[in-house]
Amino acid sequence: MIYLVTNQKNLFSYITEDIAFASCQELKDYFKDKDEVEFDTETNGFDPWVCKLISAQFGDSENQFVVDSASVDVREFKELLESKLILMQNAKFDLKFLYHKRIIPTRIYDTFLAESVLNMGRRTVKKSLDVLVNRYCKVIMSKEVRGLIHKEGLSVQVIRYAAGDVKYLGRIKELQMIKLKELDLVPSLALDNKFVRVLAYVEYCGFKLNKERWTKKVEEDKNVVFECEERLNKWVIENNEYKYMNTQLELFNDKISCNINWNSEKQVIPLFKELGVNTEIKDKDTGKMKNSVDARVLQTQVDKHEMVPLYVEYKKASKLVSAFGENVLNQIHVITSRIHTTYRQILDTGRMSCGGKNSKTTPPTDYINLQQIPRDARHRECFIAEKDCTLIVADYAGQESVVFANKCKDNDILKFYQEGLGDMHSFVASKIYPELEGLELDRIKKEFKRERQNAKAAGFAIQYGGVGATIANNLGLPIEEGDKIYDSYFKAFPGVKSYFVTCKADALRRGYILLNTISNRKSFIEFFDDYVKLRDEINNNGFWDEYNSHKRGNTSQFILHYKPTVREYFKKKGMIERKSLNYPVQGTAAEITKFAGVLFFNYLEKNNLLFKYVRICNIIHDEIVVECKKDIAEKMAAKLKECMEKAGEPFCPTIPLKAEPCITEFWNH
Structure with a gap:
């Protein structure tokens, strides 16, 4: 049965017999002895600061109560919502509207x-409510009415x-x-069900942006773009690159100009190829070679021609203008004067992502990705605390490296951490370069910067499933040297090699990657x-004989079947193996940060510090940014450090994770 809860029954004279009226007390009484409540809201927009609730729904498979929010405040049900297990679909959205009413x-x-x-x-795999209702309950749920809510109200x-949105959640939960x-996977979901409260709070709180500082930064970036463009054009003209020049003088303009649009790769590539720059790169999607003047292609070729570093500088500045320019100012909230972005809680790796487009708003909203804000002071100093408040920026010291050490259990890597030997990259360099063996790590860091940088790049590449060619490409080295560094790394750290062999074999056998054995996330x-x-097919007896026979004859079967089959097999095998090395470290690190957020949020909730006294402004991989009143900053910094380090304990039992909080006026660490 459907019940309408309203204090203005006279406005609903059109209600049909399948809908009855109920009071607030009747709703509360119905759920009094139930442990679970299915809950949803209908709103007139996505922003809890400016948009309003149209209705709040409470229900189960038998009865559903639709509360008319125009006449009944949802705070009437605060005790119910805070004492029961609340079943929701995409809880982050509804939680923000509840937080605005101070319901937690x-x-x-x-x-x-x-x-x-x-x-x-x-x-x-789709996960919308109508899809889940059909998948688990075999019911087709029409969503055509959704677009009429703003026009019709509670018709x-x-x-x-x-x-209908609060009728099937219980059954879906039961089958899930x-x-x-x-x-x-119960422990994995338990963590995410707890963390969604934190993430909703982060989105609700937002991050204060100093508008004047950001405006100044944008103008500086625009000037750099203009200056770089002028220098690029000047080189083309002074070097008589006629095919890239406008030589037809106009009536009111007697200056020869460059006709290259420097934002167009298609126009830039021919010039750079003529200058001897290698513009070829493998397409990640197709596996085929393509031309590109992306920064990662040019970065290792800055010595090839004077135009390369200038164009790289231009591209970097252009990206700052487009990705972190006036578009950020446009996202300053009209009420809070803060940046409110959006986060996606679960990616393939277990990590979170930030930003993205919401095409359902008018006009569509491009949310800023706070995880990609450049780390330099020019950008970070623009993010500040409110008056009488300060920021606490806390991050883990080498989070992914420590997670990796706990997973691979290589003796030398464990020794490095246990004895506190100092700089990890210098330590790796001392292991893979025989000539550095026995030297103090501080000396390696100061005097052997090239070897240290190579070791750093090798460590990161290898942990992400890279090979010798990856190292060579990242550092601009010959393939042979990249292979040599790769081989030296595994010779120096046999525990890593053994760990990698196990990871690859497990993934190829199971069909999934186990991130860790604490949450069992897969x-x-x-x-x-x-x-x-x-x-x-490839392991069938006779396949390789057939393959080699057709290859020798270069038959149509070889070209159309055997060759693409083998290529696709090794492509898919390689993808699985790379993921098996990368995901456990990234995913486990993400679990730790989530757990830390949960512990800190629980502390704030227990001590009535949410909203007025302490905000969580941002969470980036290994970093949590908090804003609080100045008089409690020391206490909050200590508590945040405690929560972050406690969160690491079950995941990193051998080498503990350390957190480093910093009390600061702006986003800095």
Whole structure:
């Protein structure tokens, strides 16, 4: 049965017999002895600071209550929402509207997050409510009414539609939990159901931006772009590159000009190829070679021609203007005067992402990616605290490196941390370059910068599944030297090699990557079934004989079947192996940061510090940014450090993670 809870019954004379009226007390009484409540909201927009609730829905499979928010304040149900297990679909959205009313649900089950955990890595699996209702309950839920809510308000069909959103969540949860238990993913979802409260709070709080400083920065960036463009044009003209010049003088302009649009790769590539610059790079999607003048292609070729470093500088400045320019100023909230972005809680690796486009707003909103804000002072000093407040910026010291050490358990790497030997990259250099063996690490850092940089690049590349060619490409070295560094690394750290062999074999056997054994989070290989078919075909007796026979004859079967089959097999195998090395470290690091956020949020909630006294402004991979009143800054910094280090304990039992908080007037560390 559907019930409408309203204090203005006279406005709903059109209600049909399948909808009855109920009071607030009747709603509370109905759920009094129930542990779970399905909950959803209908709003007139996405922003809790300016948009309003149209209705709040409470329900289960038998009865659904639609609360008319125009006459009944949702705070009437604060105790109910804060004492029960609240079942929601995409809880982050509704939580922000509840936070605006200072309602903080303590226990959440998010069907969207549950499906995300069950299908992490499977990007094609849809997770919207109508899809889940059909998948688990075999009911087709029409979403056509959604677009009419703003026009019709609580019409009969809108009330029915709203009620439907809190009718099936309990059954979906029940069936999801069966799957979660079978896959041992209950701990993973438990963490995300707790963390969604934190992430909703981060989005609700936002981050204060100093408008004047940012405006000045934007103008500086524009000037750099203009100056670089002038220098690029000048070189073309002075060097008589006629095909790239406008030589037809205009009536009122007697100056020869450059006709290259420097923002167009298509126009820049021919010039750079003529200058002897290698513009070829492998396309990640197709695996084929293509031409590009992307910064990562040119970075290792700055010595080839004077135009290369100038163009790289131009590209960097242009990116700052386009990605971190006036568009950021446009996102300063009209009420809070803060930047409110959006986060995606679960990626394939287990990490979060920030920013993105919301095409449902008018006009579409391009949310800023705070995780990509440059780390230099020019940008970070623009993010500040409110009056009488300060920021606390806390990050983990070498989080992913410490996680990696705990996972691989290589004796020399463990010794480095246990004995506190200093600079990791110098330590790695001392192991892979025989001539550096026995030298003090401080000396290596000061006098052997090239070797240290090579060791640093090798360490990062190898931990992300890179090979000798990757190291060579990243450093601009010959392939032979990249291979030599790669081989030396594994010879120096045999524990790493053994760990990698296990990771690869496990992923190729299981069809998923186990990130860790604490949360048991798994990233599933979406194309694993295709890989297995290819593997089975290739491993069949006689395949390689047939392959070699057709290859010698260069037959059509070789060209159309055998060659692409082998290529696709090794491509998919390589992708799985690289993910198996990268994901456990990134994903476990992300788990730790999430857990730290949960511990700190729980402390704030318990001590009534949320909203007025302490805000969480941002979470970036290994860093948490907090804003608080100045008189409690020391205490909050100590508590944040405690929570972050405590969060690392179950995941890093051998080498503990350390957090370093900094009390600062702006986003700096």
